[in-house]
Amino acid sequence: MEVLEAIKSRRSIRRYKTDQIDDKKIEAILEAGRWAPSWGNTQCWRFVVVRDAELRAKLTDTLMKIKLPDKEIPNPAANAMNTVPVIIAVCAEIGKAGAKHGPGGGGVEYATDKGDWFMFDTALAVQNMVLAAHAQGLGTVIIGAFDAAQAEKVLNVPKGYRVVTLFPVGVPDQEGKAPPRKELSEIAIKDKF
Amino acid sequence: MDVFEAIKNRRSIRHYKPDIVDDKTIQTVLEAAHWAPSWGNIQCWRFIVIRDPKIKTDIADTLSRVKIDNEWVENAAAKSIKQAPVLIVICAEKGKAGCSADGTPVTDKGDYWFMFDIALAVENLTLAAHTLGLGTVIVGGFDAVKAAQLLGVPEGYAIVTMTPLGVPERKGQISPRKQLSEVLFKDKFNNR
Numbered sequence: 001m002e003v004l005e006a007i008k009s010r011r012s013i014r015r016y017k018t019d020q021i022d023d024k025k026i027e028a029i030l031e032a033g034r035w036a037p038s039w040g041n042t043q044c045w046r047f048v049v050v051r052d053a054e055l056r057a058k059l060t061d062t063l064m065k066i067k068l069p070d071k072e073i074p075n076p077a078a079n080a081m082n083t084v085p086v087i088i089a090v091c092a093e094i095g096k097a098g099a100k101h102g103p104g105g106g107g108v109e110y111a112t113d114k115g116d117w118f119m120f121d122t123a124l125a126v127q128n129m130v131l132a133a134h135a136q137g138l139g140t141v142i143i144g145a146f147d148a149a150q151a152e153k154v155l156n157v158p159k160g161y162r163v164v165t166l167f168p169v170g171v172p173d174q175e176g177k178a179p180p181r182k183e184l185s186e187i188a189i190k191d192k193f
Numbered sequence: 194m195d196v197f198e199a200i201k202n203r204r205s206i207r208h209y210k211p212d213i214v215d216d217k218t219i220q221t222v223l224e225a226a227h228w229a230p231s232w233g234n235i236q237c238w239r240f241i242v243i244r245d246p247k248i249k250t251d252i253a254d255t256l257s258r259v260k261i262d263n264e265w266v267e268n269a270a271a272k273s274i275k276q277a278p279v280l281i282v283i284c285a286e287k288g289k290a291g292c293s294a295d296g297t298p299v300t301d302k303g304d305y306w307f308m309f310d311i312a313l314a315v316e317n318l319t320l321a322a323h324t325l326g327l328g329t330v331i332v333g334g335f336d337a338v339k340a341a342q343l344l345g346v347p348e349g350y351a352i353v354t355m356t357p358l359g360v361p362e363r364k365g366q367i368s369p370r371k372q373l374s375e376v377l378f379k380d381k382f383n384n385r
Contacts, residue, residue: 001195003194003195004225007228007320007321008225008228010228012230027373030373032196032197032200032201034371034373035203035370036200036316037205041368043370046376046377046382047376047377047378048379048380048381048382049377049378049380050380051379052380055380055381091382111257111333111334112257112334112337114308114333114337114351119305119309120333120353121312122309123308123309123310123312123316124312124313126309126313127229127316128200131200132196132197132200142230142313144232144300144306145299145300146300148301148302155380155381156382156383156384157382158382164302164309165309179234180234181227181236182227184220184223184224184227187223187227187236187239187240188223188239188240189239189240189241191241191242191245191248192241192248192344193239193241193344193345193346
């Protein structure tokens with residue numbers, strides 16, 4: 001699929017078929033993630049490919065409920081997480097991205113006011129991955145609202161690493177809706193803010 | 194250009210030709226960025242497109258110097274910013290991504306989800322530029338507070354990153370990647 005077409009036609013998919021996915025397609029997604037740029041080429045990302053049904057259910061349980069004024073409802077992504085054959089958990093090694101010098105003894109000194117850039121670098125990889133999935137006819141939805149500490153327990157993530165995001169990968173059972181975007185004039189500014 | 198080809202062949206470009214990049218091209222690149230997904234579709238990103246050479250130079254001067262062979266030298270990207278005809282500065286509205294409606298962070302990542310959402314957009318931007326024959330290099334090592342002052346970025350917004358945009362003067366180097374087996378686990382962390 002052509003790049004600009006993939007970027008514009010990718011949607012967050014919340015309804016999936018139960019169809020299995022060829023390992024080769026998953027590998028192509030991960031390969032796309034691996035080729036993202038990163039701070040000083042530190043590549044802090046780690047990908048956990050979760051196929052085990054019990055683990056998928058446990059990860060689904062970490063999703064936050066949506067608070068409405070009068071009640072709480074399950075996260076609409078929860079159903080998706082239990083339907084798809086694969087969930088990719090994207091983790092980050094802490095203390096690499098955004099650090100001033102390589103791994104130092106003792107504490108890490110960060111170069112900027114943002115501290116650790118792990119959120120930024122993992123997202124560069126994640127965007128490549130969701131585009132790679134879409135280009136192969138697969139759907140994804142990037143999930144951030146979950147109990148990361150609990151997910152880290154479920155996946156045995158060691159100290160020094162954190163789970164950043166989870167995303168199901170599966171065959172879409174719906175056309176994703178295009179949520180409206182702000183007009184470009186609202187977000188693009190010439191020369192000064 | 195095919196998605197996989199673009200992802201694998203995109204390089205960070207540090208040497209640019211002075212050739213003009215037209216407005217339509219810039220718009221295509223920004224629209225690609227803008228089609229990124231975001232937390233609750235909040236679209237916290239804002240883009241400042243800078244062509245003014247004086248402003249570009251001032252911003253280039255906010256880049257951190259780097260230590261090479263025990264000597265502090267100008268960051269290679271500072272020169273890139275001065276060379277390229279266009280600099281795109283990407284800002285984030287704070288207190289939106291990763292936060293509930295009242296601005297309270299909902300995860301253990303605090304309000305740093307703006308870093309994540311901005312990067313989703315930036316990756317689209319670099320891929321779109323690459324397919325149009327243009328180079329980018331994502332710059333993070335600069336004094337964001339000083340750059341915000343120079344660009345009049347108001348309170349409540351932060352400058353996250355910037356990239357020059359222009360015609361590559363030479364090919365970018367391939368930064369070697371870890372093997373997939375080094376970053377990939379099955380079902381549980383460290384399970385290969």
